[in-house]
Amino acid sequence: MKQINKLLIAVIVFGLLNTPVMAKNSHSNIRMVPASFSELAKQAKPGVVNIQTVKNIEGGGRVYKHFFGQPFGGNRDMFDEFFAPFFNQRPENRKESSLGSGFIISNDGYIVTNNHVIKDADKIKVILHDKTEYDATIIGNDPMTDLALIKIKAENLMPLKFGSSLEAEVGSWVVAIGSPFGLEQTVTAGIISAKGRILGSGPYDDFIQTDASINPGNSGGPLLNIDGEVIGINTAIIKSGQGIGFAIPSDLATGVIDQLTEQKTVSRGWMGVAIQNVTEQLAEYYGIKETKGVYVAKVYEDDPADNAGIKVGDVIFQINDKKIESSRDLTLTIAASSVGETVKVKLIRDGKEKMIKVKLGKRPEQDPDKAKIMDEYDSFGFGLKQMDSDMAKKLGYPEDIKGLVVTDIESGSQASKTSVRRGDLLMEVDRYKIDTIEDYTQYLKKIAAGRTVQLLFRRGNSHVFVVSFEKS
Known part of the structure; x- marks a missing residue:
């Protein structure tokens, strides 16, 4: 009998040693790897679509930059990337096709996708x-x-259906569907790798990072949670980093989509201030206990902040009931507010x-501090951009x-017909x-x-x- 008891104890101990041990603080509602x-x-799948576009391109499109040199020699990729938004001259015309994805949001045919998928499409x-x-x-x-x-x-x-990107947690499962x-x-x-990623693509960067495989052609497709709800719109990848993709959060997207549905355009609130995060030095200088809030570095004349009495040197730490801890907080909060709202x-x-x-007023189409660009060619046929220090450095000027x-x-x-070049x-x-630009246009008018x-x-x-030119 004693031998049987010893044998039973040994079997139980062996079983315990080979039983997976759960963390002390684990929760029973944690979803492990889905079976399928x-x-x-x-x-x-029935809600996901493939999008194909055709554009009429003047002068060979993307392939042109691989065959034509640069004015200063050197790094061709840098120069082409720098001038890409302004460069239209090409040797001949052609049609260019592109692929993307999208998803249906209504039973009568409304579809969400990326702007870059359908931009300038004929x-x-x-x-x-x-x-x-x-x-x-x-x-x-x-x-x-x-x-x-x-x-x-x-x-x-x-x-x-849309879900909440705010409630989605880092580490939770996601599925991407599209047309790579x-x-x-x-x-x-894959999983959500991170949230709130800033890629430098614009003032409203707030991307979800995922390791679900995303490739060219996935743009505009949905990123779904385990319940099949859209929590993101796949939009970007890092070419040098395999397995790293980014999606626009659904909580940001739904407000934009609602405005596009109702008025075909998006209006954002605007205060009219240039801001920066509060550093330790600024906090000490202004007697602030924590390095939170944003420092008002500039107030644009006759804009809402100026008319309300906000001054350079003010430190904003709250908008309505929302705490402002960074420049990004303030930008997103004001942008989410209605034009005309107090x-x-x-x-x-x-x-x-x-x-x-x-x-609040309406946000201007272009940042007031950005160098101005001519909307069209001048009377001689030049496309021109105002020089700034960043551009000068990239082009080798003082x-x-x-x-x-x-x-x-x-x-x-x-x-x-001249020797002038980009x-x-x-x-x-x-x-x-x-x-x-103003100096130039005003002089030509005279x-x-x-x-x-x-x-x-x-x-x-x-x-x-x-x-030399003859003024027409």
């Missing part, structure tokens, strides 16, 4: 999971968040707390140099010094048609030359 994602995929085709094809129209788009809303003429579709490299209805799974701004001025009511950089040259124009710096017109105009250009650090 197949049911989720079956439910979600034709948009949507392919459903059953291979049915539709032509789509753009309802509205928002470049600042890279979101777009399109529509097809269809009924009885199977839309996906044109491979429709591709399903990949917000209560709590701040510290001269060591004392103060509350100021600010009636950082304090002034003038206008040639970013593009219109095909067939007077400018195209990257050259326009410094003077008829010995009149040019520092800004010149009578038919008169010869002399433009002084600089190339690199040493070469200076003059080009």
